[in-house]
Amino acid sequence: MIVAFNSPVYGGSCEIVEAAPLAIAAEHATFAKPEVSLGFPPPFGGSQRLPRHIGRKRGPEMTLTGDPIPASRAAEMGLINTVVPADELLDAAQDLDSRIIRHAPTDVAACLRAVTRGINLPIDEGLAVEAACFAATAPTDAVRTGLRQFLDRSAVSG
Incomplete structure (x- = not known):
């Protein structure tokens, strides 16, 4: 918001x-x-x-x-x-x-969740929240697509 x-x-x-x-x-x-x-x-x-x-x-x-x-x-x-x-x-x-909305909604939600839930926690607990948000998004198509696009751009510019 x-x-x-x-x-x-x-x-x-x-x-x-x-x-x-x-x-x-x-x-x-x-x-x-x-x-x-x-x-x-x-x-x-x-x-x-x-x-x-x-x-x-x-x-x-x-x-x-x-x-x-x-x-x-x-x-x-x-x-x-x-x-x-x-x-x-x-x-x-x-x-x-x-x-913001050019990114996958699930990824935006995960980023926001990691920040809002972790910001007032001790760093080790905040990092655990971040890791859980990453783990939830890692197996998604959005991640595969994003990594593929990144690697394709790197191959062209490299």
């Missing part, structure tokens, strides 16, 4: 960004965790996901102050992938999507 934002990304919208694997924002978008100003902590995983994306110091700063940050800062901190002019937002999201 790719999320693309062309407006303020506050509270629950910010938590959607935190939960999505890929995010793009228009350059005028701003991001904030203003729940504290309403008298409660982030309710849908924001107190857990945000620090994992942007760090143990920056996450609490956003959560405790409620102050907005510009899209450029959100990208620098790793909350979003990229910032584009507003009139290019949908094209940028569609371009990213087309670069």
Whole structure:
């Protein structure tokens, strides 16, 4: 899932960004965790996901102050992938999507599964998740086709 934002990304919208694997924002978008100003902590995983994306110091700063940050800062901190002019937002999201969907759906799902399941595990457990995802895809036609195409290109250029 790719999320693309062309407006303020506050509270629950910010938590959607935190939960999505890929995010793009228009350059005028701003991001904030203003729940504290309403008298409660982030309710849908924001107190857990945000620090994992942007760090143990920056996450609490956003959560405790409620102050907005510009899209450029959100990208620098790793909350979003990229910032584009507003009139290019949908094209940028569609371009990213087309670069992903050219690959076999099972392979894309396996890559995403390995990252999302392994990222918060100790490295040895994360590597085991990765190995299981590889083992599930290794015997597929997509792998045979991909390797054959790679070898054919290597033979031509070699």
